[in-house]
Amino acid sequence: MQLQGIRVIDLTRILSGPFCTMFLADMGAEVIKIEDPKGGDPVRHQGEAPNGYSYYFASFNRNKRSITLDLRAPEGKDILRELLKTADVVVNNYRPGIMDKMGFGREALSRIKPDLVSCNVTGFGLDGPYADRPSFDFIAQAMSGFMSVNGAANEPPMRAAPPISDLIAGSYAAMGILAALVRRARTGQGEEVTTSLTDGLTSMLAFLATNYFATGKLPLRTGNDHALASPYGLFEASDGQVAIAPSNDTFYDKLLVALELEHLRERPEFANNALRFANREAINAALNEKVRQKPIAHWIEKLNEAGVPCGRVLNIGEVFDDPQTQHQQMRLTIEHPEHGRLDVLGFPIKFSDEPCQIHRPPPTLGVDNEAVLGQLGLTAEAIASLKNRGII
Amino acid sequence: MQLQGIRVIDLTRILSGPFCTMFLADMGAEVIKIEDPKGGDPVRHQGEAPNGYSYYFASFNRNKRSITLDLRAPEGKDILRELLKTADVVVNNYRPGIMDKMGFGREALSRIKPDLVSCNVTGFGLDGPYADRPSFDFIAQAMSGFMSVNGAANEPPMRAAPPISDLIAGSYAAMGILAALVRRARTGQGEEVTTSLTDGLTSMLAFLATNYFATGKLPLRTGNDHALASPYGLFEASDGQVAIAPSNDTFYDKLLVALELEHLRERPEFANNALRFANREAINAALNEKVRQKPIAHWIEKLNEAGVPCGRVLNIGEVFDDPQTQHQQMRLTIEHPEHGRLDVLGFPIKFSDEPCQIHRPPPTLGVDNEAVLGQLGLTAEAIASLKNRGII
Numbered sequence: 001m002q003l004q005g006i007r008v009i010d011l012t013r014i015l016s017g018p019f020c021t022m023f024l025a026d027m028g029a030e031v032i033k034i035e036d037p038k039g040g041d042p043v044r045h046q047g048e049a050p051n052g053y054s055y056y057f058a059s060f061n062r063n064k065r066s067i068t069l070d071l072r073a074p075e076g077k078d079i080l081r082e083l084l085k086t087a088d089v090v091v092n093n094y095r096p097g098i099m100d101k102m103g104f105g106r107e108a109l110s111r112i113k114p115d116l117v118s119c120n121v122t123g124f125g126l127d128g129p130y131a132d133r134p135s136f137d138f139i140a141q142a143m144s145g146f147m148s149v150n151g152a153a154n155e156p157p158m159r160a161a162p163p164i165s166d167l168i169a170g171s172y173a174a175m176g177i178l179a180a181l182v183r184r185a186r187t188g189q190g191e192e193v194t195t196s197l198t199d200g201l202t203s204m205l206a207f208l209a210t211n212y213f214a215t216g217k218l219p220l221r222t223g224n225d226h227a228l229a230s231p232y233g234l235f236e237a238s239d240g241q242v243a244i245a246p247s248n249d250t251f252y253d254k255l256l257v258a259l260e261l262e263h264l265r266e267r268p269e270f271a272n273n274a275l276r277f278a279n280r281e282a283i284n285a286a287l288n289e290k291v292r293q294k295p296i297a298h299w300i301e302k303l304n305e306a307g308v309p310c311g312r313v314l315n316i317g318e319v320f321d322d323p324q325t326q327h328q329q330m331r332l333t334i335e336h337p338e339h340g341r342l343d344v345l346g347f348p349i350k351f352s353d354e355p356c357q358i359h360r361p362p363p364t365l366g367v368d369n370e371a372v373l374g375q376l377g378l379t380a381e382a383i384a385s386l387k388n389r390g391i392i
Numbered sequence: 393m394q395l396q397g398i399r400v401i402d403l404t405r406i407l408s409g410p411f412c413t414m415f416l417a418d419m420g421a422e423v424i425k426i427e428d429p430k431g432g433d434p435v436r437h438q439g440e441a442p443n444g445y446s447y448y449f450a451s452f453n454r455n456k457r458s459i460t461l462d463l464r465a466p467e468g469k470d471i472l473r474e475l476l477k478t479a480d481v482v483v484n485n486y487r488p489g490i491m492d493k494m495g496f497g498r499e500a501l502s503r504i505k506p507d508l509v510s511c512n513v514t515g516f517g518l519d520g521p522y523a524d525r526p527s528f529d530f531i532a533q534a535m536s537g538f539m540s541v542n543g544a545a546n547e548p549p550m551r552a553a554p555p556i557s558d559l560i561a562g563s564y565a566a567m568g569i570l571a572a573l574v575r576r577a578r579t580g581q582g583e584e585v586t587t588s589l590t591d592g593l594t595s596m597l598a599f600l601a602t603n604y605f606a607t608g609k610l611p612l613r614t615g616n617d618h619a620l621a622s623p624y625g626l627f628e629a630s631d632g633q634v635a636i637a638p639s640n641d642t643f644y645d646k647l648l649v650a651l652e653l654e655h656l657r658e659r660p661e662f663a664n665n666a667l668r669f670a671n672r673e674a675i676n677a678a679l680n681e682k683v684r685q686k687p688i689a690h691w692i693e694k695l696n697e698a699g700v701p702c703g704r705v706l707n708i709g710e711v712f713d714d715p716q717t718q719h720q721q722m723r724l725t726i727e728h729p730e731h732g733r734l735d736v737l738g739f740p741i742k743f744s745d746e747p748c749q750i751h752r753p754p755p756t757l758g759v760d761n762e763a764v765l766g767q768l769g770l771t772a773e774a775i776a777s778l779k780n781r782g783i784i
Contacts, residue, residue: 145710182394199722209712309527316601350587
């Protein structure tokens with residue numbers, strides 16, 4: 001696999017960091033998740049757990065090993081130091097400065113292993129006036145500008161329900177770590193990679209930010225309508241809504257043909273996107289009059305035949321029953337040795353030669369203590385003593 | 393920089409692919425964007441362009457070179473083939489099968505350069521029943537399940553305004569390419585990486601998907617309220633809304649202290665998250681009664697002091713005026729040699745030793761024709777002839 005032979009020491013918890021190391025683990029890295037002996041990653045205790053194991057935790061932590069370690073204890077720190085000497089990457093999502101206080105700041109890490117790639121995912125970045133503030137997804141959605149552009153025109157700003165600022169920051173962290181590994185292969189040098197929940201979402205504002213840079217004008221909230229293209233949005237079929245997204249004149253014309261509404265070509269008020277944008281209600285009404293006559297399934301088939309981007313608004317259940325989602329294996333079943341069948345989200349990145357795979361079930365807390373600490377040369381007695389004293 | 397010495401042939405257009413190659417370029421790869429001689433990437437003609445250059449295009453294409461090439465012409469294909477022999481990576485966001493039809497399918501690419509990493513970003517994936525369907529961001533938001541969970545409880549599903557399915561797929565593509573480069577450094581072998589707009593967003597459903605896997609119950613839309621935690625959302629200060637996100641009992645207690653509402657600890661109906669969740673309206677009302685007495689700025693300071701995650705809902709203008717965004721340099725000014733000052737989005741991934749930087753302004757269409765084709769050994773006369781015949 002892509003990251004075979006890469007060892008990652010994973011000090012992260014909750015979401016952004018574990019999402020980062022999930023990608024590394026899925027691509028074949030050996031990820032050693034270090035957890036607090038008292039309960040471990042809090043996500044172990046969140047979300048539904050029908051077999052006594054959180055599916056939420058399982059999805060983000062499949063393919064990882066788990067060891068417990070009290071990092072406040074000097075002996076715990078010594079063990080971490082020894083583990084880092086064997087590692088290629090170390091990842092944390094503590095607030096800025098915590099790793100320094102623990103004795104594992106950037107300089108200390110360089111001394112422990114000069115070519116180590118380290119990564120810190122934070123709420124607001126390593127420095128700046130808000131660096132020390134606590135943050136969560138909702139705060140990042142609010143402060144990145146992302147919420148301000150979402151929602152209907154006359155309604156307040158609307159967040160996205162999934163914790164996407166954590167997820168985007170986590171995936172950026174994985175990207176940055178991999179880039180640093182490419183550099184290390186060339187130069188032999190490690191580096192520190194950081195990203196933040198807020199910067200990650202801000203980087204996703206696309207034309208909403210760049211048009212503002214160009215004009216100084218704030219974008220308006222437009223609900224499900226596109227801010228630049230018309231018609232574009234949800235339309236009313238006889239049995240529910242259908243998403244139709246003809247993004248330019250060519251697609252618009254294909255749509256008219258597919259709906260047998262070619263006569264609309266003659267209407268001067270719909271002659272180009274700017275006019276259709278100005279007359280959005282009228283064009284939407286004209287299209288809906290036709291769309292309303294047949295069910296969603298009819299239009300999905302007809303419009304796809306005509307090459308017009310369209311689709312159903314699928315709920316979560318429909319998504320995972322959908323033949324395309326199933327073909328892409330976006331829901332995977334894992335047989336857990338202790339907890340039985342667990343379902344997790346699939347792999348969004350596909351590789352032709354060495355595809356991502358489940359090579360290790362999501363770990364029971366501390367399941368790899370003996371194996372990992374044994375590799376460091378600790379005897380069974382020493383490990384038992386650490387356990388008795390609550391250090392692992 | 394991380395990707396120094398890596399050459400990327402970039403056949404992508406619009407958004408998902410260009411976002412992928414933007415990261416590679418920002419991290420130091422030489423990205424050669426191949427554009428149609430007739431107008432180039434359509435995004436050149438989209439978005440606001442006060443200096444005659446689209447800021448939207450600029451943001452996604454800074455740090456890249458541009459050459460024009462008609463890939464329908466046999467001579468254009470020959471030139472592409474020669475370029476690929478000099479490359480490490482080739483990226484496209486055509487529909488599945490188009491590269492094969494052009495003569496650059498996976499096997500052909502392996503023959504041209506065995507260790508080439510290739511990447512294809514698609515709407516629905518390389519295969520499966522919808523593989524050939526056209527797609528756009530709005531369709532991916534609808535079909536991934538993402539829209540279905542966003543929006544207020546009694547309102548229809550709500551998309552996010554930024555084209556996040558393109559952006560997430562683009563960033564996953566960059567991650568996959570980098571992982572394939574790590575493998576190539578070890579094995580000498582290339583590989584094909586693919587990801588899709590729909591799978592990318594589906595992979596971001598987090599607990600909304602995993603709780604469904606665990607229980608078969610569909611998540612409800614909860615607007616700006618958290619689906620699991622309460623209180624959590626927007627609260628009413630004297631001069632507007634403030635986001636407050638105390639995600640667990642510890643943070644909730646800190647919030648009560650900061651608001652001087654410790655007496656709420658005694659209220660049995662608010663004793664734990666499950667009860668507060670069941671009595672969300674009541675707890676929100678109790679908090680709002682206090683929050684309403686002071687302005688946003690007061691609460692931001694007071695709650696951050698107390699360690700409670702909170703923040704303003706910033707509009708796009710406020711985001712880029714904000715001292716933290718400025719500290720993190722999330723808006724960058726480029727001096728373009730022909731078009732003057734252009735502003736683009738900054739770098740969300742920070743590297744300690746070799747930070748991302750603007751090393752090349754966003755390109756004028758075909759600005760690198762002479763330099764890049766000259767490296768292939770084409771004479772000035774040959775290049776002029778290609779130009780006269782519309783091949784470049």
